[in-house]
Amino acid sequence: MAKSNGDPEAGSWLSRSREKLSRIDLAPQAETQGRVVHVADGIASVSGLPDVRLNELLRFETGQTGLALTLDADGIGTVLLDDAKGIEAGTRVSGLGEVVHVPVGPQLLGRVVDPLGRPLDGGEPIAGESTQPIERPAPAIIDRALVEQPVETGVLVVDALFALGRGQRELIVGDRATGKTSLALDVIVNQKNSDMICVYVAVGQRTTAVERVIEAVRKLGAPERCIFVVASAASPAGLQWIAPAAGMTMAEYFRDRGQHALIVIDDLSKHAATHRELALLNREPPGREAYPGDIFYLHAHLLERAAHLSPELGGGSLSALPIVETDAGNLSAYIPTNLISITDGQIVLDTQLFAANHRPAVDVGLSVSRVGGKTQKPALRDVSGRLRLDYAQFLELEMFTRFGGISDKRVKYRISRGERIRALLTQPRFATLRMIDQVALLAALAEGVMDELPVEVVAGLRAAIARHLDATQPDLVSAISKSGEIEEDDRKKLAKAVRRLVVQLSDESTEPGND
Ligand code: ATP
Ligand code: MG
Secondary structure, rough: OHHHHHHHHHHHHHHHHHHHHHHHOOOOOOOOOOEEEEEOOOOEEEEEEOOOOOOOEEEOOOEEEEEEEEOOOOOOEEOOOOOOOOOOOOOOEEEOOOOEEEEOOOHOOEEEEEOHHHHHOOOOOOOOOEEEOOOOOOOOHHOOOOOOOEOOOHHHHHHHHHHHHHEEEEEEEEEOOOOOHHHHHHHHHHHHHHHOEEEEEEOOOOOOHHHHHHHHHHHHHHHHHEEEEEEOOOOOOOHHHHHHHHHHHHHHHHHHHEEEEEEEEEEEHHHHHHHHHHHHHOOOEEEEHHHEOOHHHHHHHHHHHHHHHHHHHHHHHHEEEEEEEEEOOOOOHHHHHHHHHHHOEEEHHHHHHHOOOOOOOEOOOEEEEEEHHHHHHHHHHHHHHHHHHHHHHHHHHHHHHHOOOOOOHHHHHHHHHHHHHHHHHHOOOOOOOHHHHHHHHHHHHHHHOOOOOOHHHHHHHHHHHHHHHHHHHHHHHHHHHOOOOOOOHHHHHHHHHHHHHHHHHHHHHOOOOOO
């Protein structure tokens, strides 16, 4: 009896508890409002809100938004996406139940926006075609195609020696003020005559530097095909943190519609520093160089989103030119090595070359492009075949012969050829070359047209070549530009055309006979 009496009692107690529990589950009204416990350095620690998920957007009663970066028993580490004005201990916070989205679509073209897609150019607010989350999965391997179309940068040293392909990720790496931004900017400006859409993401840059980039593109490039995503050094850390991902999402819109886009991220060392700052403030355990352990994943995932999609998915592409700053040329620091291993090659800029006015200061020994070589137009490949070897030999010989007189004729010849190569590869900013101009100059170099020229004249040749070819060889120009191929005959013709230009230039110069 006692047993049978006890059982129903126990059952009812259990069932009551179950009912209670299920009521709690069904109605998770627990707390829809949390409170700020502490706010400093762009981070707010929030208590309450047990239902908030990682990376969820939170709204503060003062109007700002934040991102749930860490969740633990003590509360939510929230990174602010606006300034902290008005937020203090006790400010009410609610979860929005969604992750950060940005507007995407052609409406963004020509605009300067912050990483949330809010205009910074004083224009109308942007109603994109839709909104997309800033974190999106990278295309699967099966969805990708080989990289087979070139990105024409117009920078001779890159196009000839380190050709880039659409869908490739190429790191630009160098110390402070070695022309990293300028190189990327030249690539953007050179897309004036292509169908590429460019997204320039500024992370932690000086406002004046960003303004200069935007001005240059507006003046010399195709701003109507560019998007500028700006989180400058003065922006809240949270905005700097999401900027690369937001820019990727904006660029992916075009990739996914069969178009071709290029994203420049200037730069990922600032981004890594911001990530470290936020992680340390949130008391995440520091790893190597005090960066949190997930920094590699963060950058790898970000750059995986660059891709050349398969024809079934429209065949669009997204190429990436991330920039990273080194300290005293130290390529083996944590973030640069990470990025070197993540990307498909790197263009290394060297302080000494830069100081010696060999600009762009590309270190040809350390730079490499692992996938783009195949995309190089046959015409250019033809004429640049020996270039790397000749140049490398020259650099070595130059070092050995620096202190002594050179007597050997062949060594002398190699050095003089090398000096002309260097003069050709030295290229001022905003003086990009078309493929056909590059082919003509390199063909002339190979034919020995420049061997007798003073080195200074080579720069003049580079500046005048485009106009000269258009005026004297219009048929050849259009034929080679179209086919991308060159016959032995054409090569001779181009070299001859350059020779005529040399004569013309030396006639113009006041010092006849000065060769
Ligand atoms: P930071 O580390 O400050 O971002 P950076 O590496 O991006 O610098 P830039 O700002 O691109 O370097 O260039 C530094 C300076 O060098 C600029 O003032 C620019 O005018 C000059 N410069 C860069 N490239 C060239 C070039 N090819 N020819 C002439 N001048 C150049
Ligand atoms: Mg820069």
